Amino acid sequence: MTDVDCCVIGGGFAGLTAALRLKQAGRTVALLEARDRLGGRTFTETRADGSWIDRGGAWIGPGQDRIQALMTEFGVGSYKQYVDGEAMMVVEGKQYRYHGTIPWSMSPWVAMNLGAALLDLGHLCKTIPLAAPWTAEQADRWDRLTLAHWLNTHVVSKAAHELLETAIAGAYTSAGSEVSLLFVLHQMASGGGPAFVLGIEDGAQDSRPIGGMGAIYGPMAAELGDSIHLSRPVRDIHQDDDGVTVHSDRDTVRARRAIVAVPLAIASHIHYHPMLPVDRSFLHQRMPSGAILKTSVIYDEPFWRSDGLTGQSVEPGSPATVTIDACTDTGSPGVLCVITEGPIARRIGRLDPADRRNEILDALAERFGDRARTPADYVEQDWSTERYSGGGMLSHAPPGVLTEFGHALREHCGRIHWAGTESSSVMCGWVDGAVRSGERAAAEVLEHDTVAAGGDRSVRS
Ligand SMILES: Cc1cc2nc3c(=O)[nH]c(=O)nc-3n(C[C@H](O)[C@H](O)[C@H](O)COP(=O)(O)OP(=O)(O)OC[C@H]3O[C@@H](n4cnc5c(N)ncnc54)[C@H](O)[C@@H]3O)c2cc1C
Secondary structure (H helix, E strand, C coil), rough: CEEEEEECCCCHHHHHHHHHHHHHCCCCEEEEECCCCCCCCCCCEEECCCCCEECCCEECCCCCCCHHHHHHHCCCCCEEECCCCCCEEECCCCEEEEEECCCCCCHHHHHHHHHHHHHHHHHHHHCCCCCHHCCHHHHHHHHCCCCHHHHHHCCCHHHHHHHHHHHHHHHHHHHHHHHHHHCCCCHHEEEEEHHHHHHCCCCCCCCEEECCCCHHHHHHHHHHHHHHCCCEEEEEEEEECCCCCECCCCEEEEEEEEEECHHHHHHHCCCCEECCCCHHHHHHCCCCCEEEEEEEECCCCCHHCCCCEEEEEEECCCCCCCEEEEECCCCCEEEEEEEEHHHHHHHHHCCCCHHHHHHHHHHHHHHHHHHHCCCCEEEEEEHCCCCCCCCCEEEEECHHHHHHHHHHHHCCCCCCEEEEHHHCCCCCHHHHHHHHHHHHHHHHHHHHHHHHHCCCCCCCC
């Protein structure tokens, strides 16, 4: 049995940050990670030619100060997303090439509907108290409504409706009918509003770390050294008056406190003894993750750039719903990232892999020409089939959940503390939110330890 000050469960950015900050504060830590790799919903893969792809979370943006701080700490630089060209939108079968956020050459009616809805949502976001969205003046009303209801009643143009549902519900990798309006407003507000969430330049897709997310979690892991234990799925956590006993498949850890940093959607896969308070248990049962496929289509060169395109495109309903240039900082090879979310990801996820690939490449060829049909390589990552993620990008709240159970998101349950991007009031759902949650949980553990020891940590309770 390993005996430490704190046991951290989960080696994504939340768990790694929590463990790192505790170790830096002089505590002994054991981090138990279920998979045989770290990174969780981020996953950087180095390829035979030395280039790399991010199969999960990849982009960073302004205001994401805590991931930026980690990058500074470990000397990781960043590079800007490629935006030197036109983006493309396919609406009702017609292609529009444009600069900026909205193709104004599209019907002015559609563009006006889009602009007005984004402005309205931005105003609503400003009324959300980030630390306690359930206390917003309209919280009860908005938590009874779905995003789909809001779109149905506020967006008249069918094309604008489809685009907004694709862009906004897409972030929750679900249909608009599955997500609470209050949750949507909170999550968008936590990033600064719709312009940040949906934006490229100065938005959530502004830049990328050089070397991918692995360039950050790699050195974090190196500093943690033998505190990290891979291939240890945690099955149960027992609490008593003096500490916690954490059982994984391969060993047992005894610690004074535990930090659980697994996605909310699968937090109930761990058995807690005694049972958690009802509100926390019910939260675990009520915050699912949606479906997302991230496909990296690799070409010898980013040919779309010489055609005057950024590689960014969107087509509601298409198997290649969203595309974005995902080349490394060297620009070679050409990597086009295809994102498929929600109901469409569920549909194509059921297909035979060869049929799925054909559907995606056909859709790319329609947008980028025949060269798109013959990539040098094709790497798909279906997050719905990842046992230890339970889907992606984040666990979301359906109607009625935040107002009743939201208070339990960060409340520790005895000696168990909670981390994970879903528990962050700022940048909830992003890697930055995961880092913030890890730092918060580590600070809680340090505070409780100090209190228990009467201010002198050397006298351990
Ligand atoms: C396709 C995709 C694209 C995304 N794009 C972006 C982006 O561009 N920018 C951005 O900021 N964010 C993005 N995100 C979201 C981002 O990846 C997540 O917010 C972040 O990685 C979550 O970190 P976390 O530590 O909270 O959880 P996770 O990364 O999920 O870490 C949880 C860890 O717990 C482990 N675990 C689970 N169960 C157990 C158990 N029983 N015992 C032990 N370990 C367990 C898991 O294996 C995992 O390593 C994206 C996500 C996806 C899926």
